[in-house]
Amino acid sequence: MRLLIGLCLAAVVAPAAMAAPAPAKPSAIVAERDRAADGRAVQIVLAQKWIETSVDVGRVASSAGGGGLIGAILIESMDDKGRRMRDAAAQKAEATVAPLRQVLGDFDADALALATTGAALGQIGWFRARDIALSKDASADGRRAFAASADTPQIAFIAYSYGLSPDFTQIRAVAEISLVHQAKDKAHGAAPAPYYRQTITSVVQLDRRSYAPEDNVAAWAADDGRRARVALDKAFGSLQRSIPYALNLTEAELQRLTGKDREKAFGAGFYGPLIARDPDGGMLLWSKGLVHVQTLPPANEEG
Secondary structure, three states, X not given: OHHHHHHHHHHHHHHHHHXXXXXXXXXXXXXXXXXXXXXXXXXXXXXXXXXXXXXXXXXXXXOOOOOHHHHHHHHHHHHHHHHHHHHHHHHHHHHHOHHHHHHOOOOOHHHHHHHHHHHHHOOOOOOOEEEEEEEOOOOHHHHHHHHHHOOOOEEEEEEEEEEEOOOOXXXXXXXXEEEEEOOXXXXXXXXXXXXXXXXXEEEEEOOOOOOOHHHHHHHHHHHHHHXXXXXXXXXXXXXXXXXXXXXXXXXXXXXXXXXXXXXXXXXXXXXXXXXXXXXXXXXXEEOOOEEEEEEOOXXXXXX
16 A cells, blocks of 8 residues: 555656756846847837727636535636626727727827837947837747847847726836847747846826716827827836836845835825835836836826
8 A cells, every 4th residue: 555655646746856947037137247248139019009908897706716516617607707797898998998099090109119119228338229120929939030030149028018097097008028048049949038027117197087987088089189199108208217227227226126114105006115206296116017107287287
């Protein structure tokens, strides 16, 4: 019996022991040894065609857990209900955002992303950006192909997205930055894993917000989408300032910024250590990455 138990344990433990080690988690800082690379090819990814929507239906029960057959049936039913709730909310959001998408039909997000990236990386002396290219392909194959075509020792991927909060009171622009070392076998190797990753979020919210999503969309869309265009310019402008800040962070600075005794702040649904306050009331905080929050001035004070 002991022999049988031992064989069973060996059969269970052996595969785990033989498994390949998990890849290292990307760092939130660029170490000095990695900054010394002689240039980085940069791929900007902006896959979306228009301003996106998001939904929040609250917590949904998971199918994990016990309860036997009856419990599984009940949880499966709850899972299906959650899916149907999300689908219904997404359909409603798509209908609500239609007037704003119509007036933003000529909005050139590609040009804004290119300008933002060039200006931001140009502020970082050690970065040495080369061959900045824009892509609509957000797939791993697209990244692999770009990396294979690059002749630099490192590659930078910056994936942009922009959209509305679930209540339509905010416009958010997000930049996810990944840095990778060039693969030794570019032709046949897998896509290189990032050694650095940082997500930066920029939020611009209406000064007067309504509980009715349709009213918020109307405020963004009024006057040919003037306030939405201003918000997008501000959101990407904030990313232009935050990208160099994020890439230049050192380990000591990150520890200081995220220390337990640091003042905390709440803004636009984000909460975390406060980094700085703007003269106009905006703030920069840390909430799983840099988050900048600002509010549009009243319509009659914009300039």
